[in-house]
Structure formats: C-alpha cells, structure tokens
Amino acid sequence: MVDADQTFVIVGGGLAGAKAAETLRAEGFTGRVILICDERDHPYERPPLSKGYLLGKEERDSVFVHEPAWYTQAEIELHLGQVVVSIDRYAKSVRLGDGTLIEYDKLLLATGAEPRRLDVPGTDLAGVHHLRRLAHAERLRGVLTSLGRDNGHLVIAGAGWIGLEVAAAAREYGAEVTVVEPLPTPLHSVLGPELGQLFADLHREHGVRFHFGRKLTEILGQDGVVLAARTDDGEEHPAHAVLAAIGAAPRTALAEAAGLTIADRAHGAGIAVDASLRTSDPDIHAAGDVASTLHPLLGFPIRVEHWANALNGGPAAARAMLGQEVTYDRVPYFFSDQYDMGMEYSGWAPPGTYDEVVIRGDVGKRQFIAFWLAEGRVLAGMNVNVWDVTEPIQKLIRSRAQVGPEALSDPSVPLESLAG
CATH class of the missing domain: 3.30.390.30 (FAD/NAD-linked reductase, C-terminal dimerisation domain)
Structure with a gap:
C-alpha cells in the first residue's frame, strides 16, 4: 500500500530512471514513485540499439528494463509520452506539457543525452539518420536491410562507438560503408592514436572505407532522397543514407531553466552533482548520461554516457534520495562488440x-x-x-x-x- 505522505518524482524513462524506481521500492520506500518518460515506449536499455537489436539478433521485447506489468505491481506511477516543461524549486513541483502539476519531496533528473546534429545543408533529407532511441533503431534496421539487399551505400559521420558499431552492423547486412572522421583515427578522443588504429584496421579488413581528417560539408539529394555526401576536401561520396554519429549532448535545458549548476565543458557540461549525485539543490539529484559527477577516485567531475553508469548511477541516486550515505565512485566501464x-x-x-x-x-x-x-x-x-x-x-x-x-x-x- 502506497503512503501518499511522500512523493519522489523521476524525470527520464531510460535505464537510470527505471533502476532508480526499482531501487526505491527494493529499499522499502512506501511513498509515491512517479516516473515520467517523454517516449511512449516503456523504459529500455540502449546498448542493443547499436548491437544485437540493430543486427536483428535480439527481439524488440528484450530491450525493456522491466515487463510492463512490473510497474503496476511495484506501484510505480508511469507517465509515458509526457514531457516535463518546467521545475519550480520553491514550490517543489514539476509541470508537464499538458499542464499537469506534480509536487515532489525529492526529484531525480535522469533526462539523458540527445544526438548532436550535423550543421550542414541537406540534413532535412529523409535518408539522414540518428541513433539514440528505439524508434531510430527500428528505422535504421530497415534501412540497413534495404542497403544490404540493393548494394547501397551508407555514409557515417563520426568514428566513435556508435559510428563503428553501426558500420559493423551495416557490413554484416552487406551495405557499402564510408566513415568520415575529422580526427586521425577512430575513437581518438577515448583511446588515443595507439589503439584507435586497431579499430581502423579491423573495419578496413571488413570493407569499411575511412576518410580521416575530414568533415561533412553537405548532404546532396533530389526529391527528398539522399544521393551523396560531400566532405571539406570537395570529394563526393556515394550515399543512399547518412548516419550522424558525432556524439551526444546532455539534456540539461530543464535543469538550467530551474537554476541548477551546470558543469563546464571540460567536465562534460552536464548537471553538476557531488559524489552522492546531489545537485546544487539538496532535494534534487541527477544520474546517468546527464550528470557530471565529482568522482572521488579521480578528484574531478566527469560525465559518462555508458550503460554501466546508468545501471549503477540510478540506484545510487535513489539511495541518496532516501537519506542513505552514498559515495558514487565506480570505475567507469563500457563494452563494445564489432564483428x-x-x-x-x-x-x-x-x-x-x-x-x-x-x-x-x-x-x-x-x-x-x-x-x-x-x-x-x-x-x-x-x-x-x-x-x-x-x-x-x-x-x-x-x-x-x-x-x-x-x-x-x-x-x-x-x-x-x-x-x-
């Protein structure tokens, strides 16, 4: 039986938010737990979107954090397809897009990140894609299937983890792939040149073409269809589809408008939180991709966009919201599978x-x-x-x-x- 004396609100329906809700109940919290998701799908995990699900090796249902019935059984009030448009820190309330006002005792922001957009002509063409949400993966899986069947060309802007994993998937479907990357090796900003070259060699062995030291300047098309992608050396690369994989930006607009402290760019530009994942407002926490956490082990704030951070950060924030002593000092961890x-x-x-x-x-x-x-x-x-x-x-x-x-x-x- 839910005790309505206390209300904890979670904004963000990804892995961090869903695991935070689960942890609140597991730790014995009997108040209201309200989970607000701006997508219509139930909370899901993102790694399969560029791995097993994109490759057609995992079923759609396998990506969800919990079965839909779990939220009812755990007495989690789930608001799907709803956007939080503002936070009133003084009234301790959030306003939804439909005007609904929800008061909170504690608030968790797990709003995640969003793909960075290409700022070049032609991004409005139908064949330009991003990969962040389940709907993106569903659409892209259909595109890769078609490209593989028709010997079509995919141009990927960015040789980070998403770009490389999609390149591997596209080659497994049989599509032709060109990756455009301004830095000298894949994953240069993560692994440096020593190990970045390993990934370049791996993908070249599987038929991927790289164009390093260059950026896309224009996507060319006709009648809404992508035909080619032009780089800043004037070269035109055949393309039937383009994937923008140039990174993700933390979704901090809600926090900024509420006056919460935001970390500087050198520390990830996320919502600034301490080692207990508390923001500059003691009644508001943040976790997952959106949080720039003062890491006790490193001694400075970092923002980590990977699955393990959401998996562990959501529960840590939930415990801190309950008043437990929390020091979030996990060693950052991520994984990748390519070929x-x-x-x-x-x-x-x-x-x-x-x-x-x-x-x-x-x-x-x-x-x-x-x-x-x-x-x-x-x-x-x-x-x-x-x-x-x-x-x-x-x-x-x-x-x-x-x-x-x-x-x-x-x-x-x-x-x-x-x-x-």
Whole structure:
C-alpha cells in the first residue's frame, strides 16, 4: 500500500530512471514513485540499439528494463509520452506539457543525452539518420536491410562507438560503408592514436572505407532522397543514407531553466552533482548520461554516457534520495562488440592524461589487454577478446599502485598480484 505522505518524482524513462524506481521500492520506500518518460515506449536499455537489436539478433521485447506489468505491481506511477516543461524549486513541483502539476519531496533528473546534429545543408533529407532511441533503431534496421539487399551505400559521420558499431552492423547486412572522421583515427578522443588504429584496421579488413581528417560539408539529394555526401576536401561520396554519429549532448535545458549548476565543458557540461549525485539543490539529484559527477577516485567531475553508469548511477541516486550515505565512485566501464572482436574498457584516460600505453598479449591476433599509465600508475585498461579480467583491472586502477611496464606486459604475472 502506497503512503501518499511522500512523493519522489523521476524525470527520464531510460535505464537510470527505471533502476532508480526499482531501487526505491527494493529499499522499502512506501511513498509515491512517479516516473515520467517523454517516449511512449516503456523504459529500455540502449546498448542493443547499436548491437544485437540493430543486427536483428535480439527481439524488440528484450530491450525493456522491466515487463510492463512490473510497474503496476511495484506501484510505480508511469507517465509515458509526457514531457516535463518546467521545475519550480520553491514550490517543489514539476509541470508537464499538458499542464499537469506534480509536487515532489525529492526529484531525480535522469533526462539523458540527445544526438548532436550535423550543421550542414541537406540534413532535412529523409535518408539522414540518428541513433539514440528505439524508434531510430527500428528505422535504421530497415534501412540497413534495404542497403544490404540493393548494394547501397551508407555514409557515417563520426568514428566513435556508435559510428563503428553501426558500420559493423551495416557490413554484416552487406551495405557499402564510408566513415568520415575529422580526427586521425577512430575513437581518438577515448583511446588515443595507439589503439584507435586497431579499430581502423579491423573495419578496413571488413570493407569499411575511412576518410580521416575530414568533415561533412553537405548532404546532396533530389526529391527528398539522399544521393551523396560531400566532405571539406570537395570529394563526393556515394550515399543512399547518412548516419550522424558525432556524439551526444546532455539534456540539461530543464535543469538550467530551474537554476541548477551546470558543469563546464571540460567536465562534460552536464548537471553538476557531488559524489552522492546531489545537485546544487539538496532535494534534487541527477544520474546517468546527464550528470557530471565529482568522482572521488579521480578528484574531478566527469560525465559518462555508458550503460554501466546508468545501471549503477540510478540506484545510487535513489539511495541518496532516501537519506542513505552514498559515495558514487565506480570505475567507469563500457563494452563494445564489432564483428568477431569484443572489448571491455575500465577507467578514464583520454589523450593528454597518460604518458605510456603498455600491452599484455598479442595485438596482431586481437587478443590482449592494453593499459594506459601516468607516472607508473594505471589509469585505464582495455581487454580485447580476453575475458574475466575486469575486476582485477579495476582493482589495479583503484589501488593507484605504481607498476613497472615489464610486470604489466608479462602474461605470466597475475594481474591480481599487481594491485599491492
């Protein structure tokens, strides 16, 4: 039986929001839990959208966080297809697009991120796509099927995780693929040039063409249909469809309008939260893609857009809303599957933060672990087709132990022994 004395409102129907609602009930909260989603679909997970579901290997129902009946059973008041248009921090209420006013005792913002848009002529053509939502994946899956059947061409702007995963999917469907990327290697801003080249080689072996150091300047079409994509060197690339995969921006407009503190661009430009995921308003928390979290392990704020952050951040925020002592200090983690290569990455080591990359294993066989080091300390580790090593890698990162490159690169030295 729900006790109406307290109302917790969650804005955002992704994984973070759904797991926060689940955790509130699991922790014994008996007040009202209101989950507001701007999509008409029930909360779902996003990794399958560029992986199994896009490839047609997973069913649509497999992407949902809970079965629809669960929300009724857990007495979660679910508002689908509703947009929150404003927050009144003084009245402690949110206003929906239909004018409904909902008061809250605690509020969680899990509004996620949205794809960055290409700012070039031709983006209004029907064949220009983004991939963020389930509806996008459904549409894109149909497009890839058609391109594969008709030997059609897909041009992808951006060689980040989404761009590469869609490139792999498109090649599996049989489509021709060209990737345009302004940086010198794929994933350059995440992995640096040392490991970015590995992904370039992998995709080239599967027939993907790369155009590095260039940007799209125009998408050409006729009668609403994409015909080609032009880059800033004047080259025209055949295209029947274009995917914009140039990153995602945190959806902070609601928080900004409410006067909440927003992190600067260097720290992700998300809603600024402390280690308990509390915003500048003590009754409002934020989690998932939208939150720039002051990370206790790193000592500075970061914004992480990956599945594990939503999976773990939503529950952490829920516990903090209940007044529990929470320190959200999980090591950032993400994974990717492309063709026959699977990888997991733990840590935080963008270019400029590390001074050495050490390899354990065989890069040529694509079966190895890479470590990013600064002053002998492991900042991040990526295991490629090597499994069950995430825990010791993360323990090594947490320990901040100084480790010699000889021991790190030697497969006969157990990883567990290096954390001190």
